[in-house]
Amino acid sequence: MSGSFAGWDEATLQRAADLVTGELTLEQELELRSTVDPLALEEFELAAGELSLLVPREDVPGDSARRIEAGIRLEIQRSAARPQGSHAAGRRSAAARGPLGQGAPRSKDARPAVSTVGLGWALALVLLSWIVLEPTLRSASTTDQVAAADALLASASDAIRLDWAHAGDPLAAGATGEVRWSNEAGAGTMLFQGLPVNDPAEAQYQLWIFDGTRPDSSARPVDGGVFDATGGETRVAIDARLPVGEATLFAVTLERPGGVVVSDREHLLLTATVD
Amino acid sequence: MLSASQGGPAESLAGASIGGSMTDTQAQDDLLLPRIARGDAQAVQQCLERFGPLVWSLARKLMRDVATIEDLVQEIFIEVWKSAGRYDATRASEATFIATIARRRVIDRRRRISRAPGEEVIEEGMRGGDDPGLEMVDVRDEARRAHEALKRLQPERRKVILMSVVDGLTHQEIATATGMPLGTVKSHIRRGLDEASQLLRPRQGEGRS
Numbered sequence: 001m002s003g004s005f006a007g008w009d010e011a012t013l014q015r016a017a018d019l020v021t022g023e024l025t026l027e028q029e030l031e032l033r034s035t036v037d038p039l040a041l042e043e044f045e046l047a048a049g050e051l052s053l054l055v056p057r058e059d060v061p062g063d064s065a066r067r068i069e070a071g072i073r074l075e076i077q078r079s080a081a082r083p084q085g086s087h088a089a090g091r092r093s094a095a096a097r098g099p100l101g102q103g104a105p106r107s108k109d110a111r112p113a114v115s116t117v118g119l120g121w122a123l124a125l126v127l128l129s130w131i132v133l134e135p136t137l138r139s140a141s142t143t144d145q146v147a148a149a150d151a152l153l154a155s156a157s158d159a160i161r162l163d164w165a166h167a168g169d170p171l172a173a174g175a176t177g178e179v180r181w182s183n184e185a186g187a188g189t190m191l192f193q194g195l196p197v198n199d200p201a202e203a204q205y206q207l208w209i210f211d212g213t214r215p216d217s218s219a220r221p222v223d224g225g226v227f228d229a230t231g232g233e234t235r236v237a238i239d240a241r242l243p244v245g246e247a248t249l250f251a252v253t254l255e256r257p258g259g260v261v262v263s264d265r266e267h268l269l270l271t272a273t274v275d
Numbered sequence: 276m277l278s279a280s281q282g283g284p285a286e287s288l289a290g291a292s293i294g295g296s297m298t299d300t301q302a303q304d305d306l307l308l309p310r311i312a313r314g315d316a317q318a319v320q321q322c323l324e325r326f327g328p329l330v331w332s333l334a335r336k337l338m339r340d341v342a343t344i345e346d347l348v349q350e351i352f353i354e355v356w357k358s359a360g361r362y363d364a365t366r367a368s369e370a371t372f373i374a375t376i377a378r379r380r381v382i383d384r385r386r387r388i389s390r391a392p393g394e395e396v397i398e399e400g401m402r403g404g405d406d407p408g409l410e411m412v413d414v415r416d417e418a419r420r421a422h423e424a425l426k427r428l429q430p431e432r433r434k435v436i437l438m439s440v441v442d443g444l445t446h447q448e449i450a451t452a453t454g455m456p457l458g459t460v461k462s463h464i465r466r467g468l469d470e471a472s473q474l475l476r477p478r479q480g481e482g483r484s
Contacts, residue, residue: 005472010465017465021439022382023446046367047472049375051425051440053418057328058335064345069323071349076319076356266357 005040012036020048027210027249030167030271038168145237149187156182162250162272164192171196171254172269179250179272181209181238188238190252195229198254204228205252205269206259207238213245224250226259249273308369312360319356326355326373333377336443337385351380370417381443424474428467435463436471 005016015032018024019041024032033041060068153159159182166172174194181188190207198204207224214220225239254267307325310318330348338344354376362372425433438449446464450457 005469013469014461014465017461017468018446020378020468021446021464022385022443026386043366043476044468044472045375045378046371047475048440048468049367049378050371050418050475051421051436051471052333052374052378053329053370053415054421054425054437054441055329055332055336057415058332060327060331060348061341064331064341064348065323065327068327068345068349068352069320071345072319072323072352072356075349075353076316264354 004037005044008036008040016041016044020045027273030249030251030268031273033168033268034165034271034273041168142237145239146189146235149189149237152185152187153180153182153189156185156187158182158184160274162274164252164270164272167251167268167271169254169267169269171267172252175270177234177270179238181247181250183244183246186240186243188240190227190234190236190238192229192234192236193232195234197229197231200228200257202257203254204257204259206255206263207236208251208253208263209238209240209244209247210249210251211244211246212248221251223259226255247274306364306369308355308359308362308372311356312362322355322373323352326370329370329374330377333374333381333443336441337381347380347384351377354380368417420475421471424471427474428470432463432467432470435460436467439464440468 005013008016012032012035015024015028016036019029019032159180161178161180164175164177164179166175172195175192175196176194177190177192179188179190195205204226205228206226208221209224210221214222222244223241225236225241227234227236250272251268252270253263253265254269255263307318307322311322327348330351331344334344334347334351338347351373355373358376362369367375425436428436435449435453435455438444438452439446444452446457446460449455450460453460455463
């Protein structure tokens with residue numbers, strides 16, 4: 001990929017400008033990230049970041065500075081205290097093992113300048129926290145669960161099929177597949193080809209379903225369950241924790257074992273948008 | 276990508292960029308993020324000291340409540356700590372890297388809260404004058420390239436970019452404050468960011484740190 005936004009049309013340029021100035025909804029942002037060159041978008045975001053350096057500076061009040069520092073140190077200590085094999089530990093040793101915990105290499109050629117959820121290759125600059133309403137730990141879907149979901153989809157009148165789109169994270173660069181879903185049945189399945197095998201003791205994939213009928217759906221997607229990639233082709237039944245009135249977007253992230261309540265979307269891998 | 280020639284700034288952008296590498300104001304051995312990535316606790320402290328005012332000031336553009344600002348600033352620096360290992364000095368200065376993370380978090384927080392009723396909007400007069408806007412920006416070394424890039428923009432476009440990117444106003448707020456149609460505001464932001472981004476890109480063949 002060239003990493004240049006010079007070839008963008010006016011509409012894409014406007015969307016990118018809207019992104020870096022905070023005018024896009026989350027769904028719009030995810031759609032943009034899945035359609036444009038992540039390096040080019042990163043370059044655009046970095047330009048806005050550099051322009052931000054012109055902000056007149058204010059000193060941090062002393063008490064605030066102490067509280068902020070204390071909070072950061074506490075978080076660092078908590079991360080250090082997590083058991084080896086946790087996702088956090090796997091993340092710190094990414095250089096050696098990769099976030100999947102299976103020694104999956106990162107693409108050095110496409111290393112982003114900035115990395116948090118959503119930026120550049122890793123989409124790691126999408127610094128959004130999603131609040132799952134009622135998460136629980138669940139095991140990966142079984143063949144029976146997939147079969148049951150297929151049966152529900154077959155009898156539903158509103159079943160849809162969507163192709164996965166890359167969200168920019170190099171971990172899923174080679175992944176393809178589809179998601180099938182029915183609002184009526186409240187059931188669905190996911191198919192992946194080329195999704196890297198994960199070590200469930202280190203990290204698991206988690207599905208998020210954005211429900212257009214929920215207020216503030218952008219910040220509170222429905223947890224669609226955690227699952228593991230078994231290599232080659234992976235089929236998973238969707239396990240929506242809550243009823244979904246109208247699915248508008250599906251997203252797959254990589255999280256710690258068992259999933260999370262609040263995703264920092266450090267690894268936002270795949271999305272599928274309902275037209 | 277640039278529109279048909281409008282004279283002046285648009286034409287001058289062809290093949291041009293702002294001089295200086297992203298890290299020419301910061302010696303390689305002075306970089307904090309690689310040290311943070313290696314677990315250097317002192318580097319974390321130094322990062323807070325060096326970039327705290329920048330992050331605080333960006334957060335303050337959106338929030339009024341000190342507790343919320345503290346929470347947001349903490350969130351930003353934790354993200355910086357987590358991301359330090361992926362910092363690439365050939366693509367951005369540390370200040371730009373951190374400011375970009377901060378912008379993301381601020382935008383995200385704005386999505387989750389609504390603007391308080393009666394939140395004041397910067398009066399257009401604050402960015403009036405013959406050279407609207409630049410007299411009120413911070414022009415320390417790390418912002419020199421950005422300052423130079425903005426100077427090359429048409430005055431009206433420069434003002435809108437400052438109100439948006441630096442002051443944190445929404446497009447509608449800018450339209451209200453300036454009296455410009457919303458579409459004109461969006462056009463200025465689109466073209467202004469495109470021009471500035473072209474100027475701030477690293478030059479081909481420029482030495483990498």
